[in-house]
Amino acid sequence: MKVLKKTLLLAAIGGSLFATTASAEQVNLTWQMWTGSDADTKGWQHLADMVTAKYPDIKVTLTTTGWVDYWTRLPVLAASGQLADIVSMQSLRMPNFYSLLEPLNDRIAADKFDVGAFTPSIIGGMSVDKQLYGLPYDVGPWVIYYNQDALEAAGVPLPKPGWTLAEFTDAAKKLTKDGKYGFGITPQNYSVLASAWGDKYVNDSGELDLTNPSAIAAADRVIGFAAKDKIAPLVPSSADAGTVIQGRFNSGNVAMYVDGPWSIIGMKDKAKFKIGLTTLPRDDAKDLAAVTAGSGFGIATTSKNKDAAWKAIQVLTSPEALQYLAEQGRALPARTASQSSWYKVAAKDITNGGEALDYSLAHSVPYVITNNWAAVENLFNQYFPPAFGGSADAKQTMESIQSLAQQ
CATH class of the missing domain: 3.40.190.10 (Periplasmic binding protein-like II)
Known part of the structure; x- marks a missing residue:
């Protein structure tokens, strides 16, 4: 009996130590994002909270600024070593800033992450030399x-x-x-x-x-x-x-x-x-090649919590997160399965809106630009x-x- 009590006591002490260790392993991530209104900010905060809901040991602190200021400040933050763990990136600016972001191909392969669930042209837009640097949340054809x-x-x-x-x-x-x-x-x-x-x-x-x-x-x-x-x-x-x-x-x-x-x-x-x-009107003798642009989230090369940031950006671009953004009318989701929800909200009063966007996305190509x-x-x-x-x-x-x- 004494042996049993001693064993239970050690187990209790061990459990207590484990809880203390787990608590010490709480990860605090930072996320920088642009916003145009209080409603936008609340939407992004909702996504940050979704990360913690799935991973209680990860907290995401959101920092926002206006669209123009975001791109003015980004190189300054990079030069001073103050980039957030999660960096929001537009596809049209990826050629200029991809060096600030962690390449994702190896992580995608290791976790068998399904990039095929996204519109192909925006995967191309978030890539440089066939290396993906950000998971997209939205996509839009002109x-x-x-x-x-x-x-x-x-x-x-x-x-x-x-x-x-x-x-x-x-x-x-x-x-x-x-x-x-x-x-x-x-x-x-x-x-x-x-x-x-x-x-x-x-x-x-x-x-x-x-x-x-x-x-x-x-x-x-x-x-x-x-x-x-x-x-x-x-x-x-x-x-x-x-x-x-x-x-x-x-x-x-x-x-x-x-x-x-x-x-x-x-x-x-x-x-x-x-x-x-x-x-867009196509050449009379050719098929349409509609360019798209969009945005997504990458991991800063300077982040000290890259594994946690990888988990976080998967949540930020998950079906649940993009469904939420679609229902708010905030973004045409980069995930094809979520796009119909956006049509029902944002494009419901627009004549042939869904048809035009579906056709464009089915004939879409990445927007080719220089650095x-x-x-x-x-x-x-x-x-x-x-x-x-x-x-x-x-x-x-x-x-x-x-x-x-x-x-």
Whole structure:
């Protein structure tokens, strides 16, 4: 009996020691994310709490900032060694910042994590040289927004997914009258439309190549919408061109323009007409190649808790987390199985919204960009507007941008 009591006592002491050790192994992770509103922040905090609900020994502390400030501060935080354990990353900025993130391929293979559950193009967008650096939470193809009331008043049939460039141009011409325009074009639409038409502006080595015949032909089409066809208004030589065109669409001055699904929630409150979506127009002789962008979460190379961070980002991009974001209308989920929930909330009052997005995602490709893409887009903003006004042709415009981008 004495032996038994002693054994039980030792077991109790051992259990107590184990509990103390487990408590000491509590992991506190930090997560940096952008946000645009209090509602956004509450949504991200809900996801952080989901991590702790699944892993009680992991606590995630969320730090947020505005979109512009996030990208201004990111290199500063990296240089000073103050990156969070979990770093939020947009696919279009991955080529610039992937070196800050832990490569994930080995972890994915070891845990047999199913990347096939995600839209393939956004997996490509979150990868560099076939190495995945972040798990995506959302994805969005660029599409055409249209003013359904304006199309019906002009007798223009509502466009079907997969429509051609010829059909698009014909519709835009019929919608251009009485001081209003059929289409709103911005400089940054160049790469989105060139991709949709199958025209390359980056070579196979990943280098900018704006002076090849295919790239120039795409520029000629884009410039021609304003300079030749006169179906699009002129825009300022600034980064605000997109805001200007979106405003003109909301006011009814432009009947169609290019945007992504991320704008639907805000758009429905501003436009006083019925909104519809369709795909980007494809080349008359080719299939659509709709570029997508999205965002996700990676693990900082400087994190001291990489294993816990890997567990956390799996929760942040889990079916349950993305279902929650979809039901809030916050994001078109990167997981294909969760996308229908977003359609029911965000796109329920949008004509052909689900059809346009489904078709685009089924014909989607990663957005191909260079590691100095921000500088390239600044040059687009500077040199395309004068060409829209007829001051330069496509060849001159592309040669100027190519030359300056290589300096």
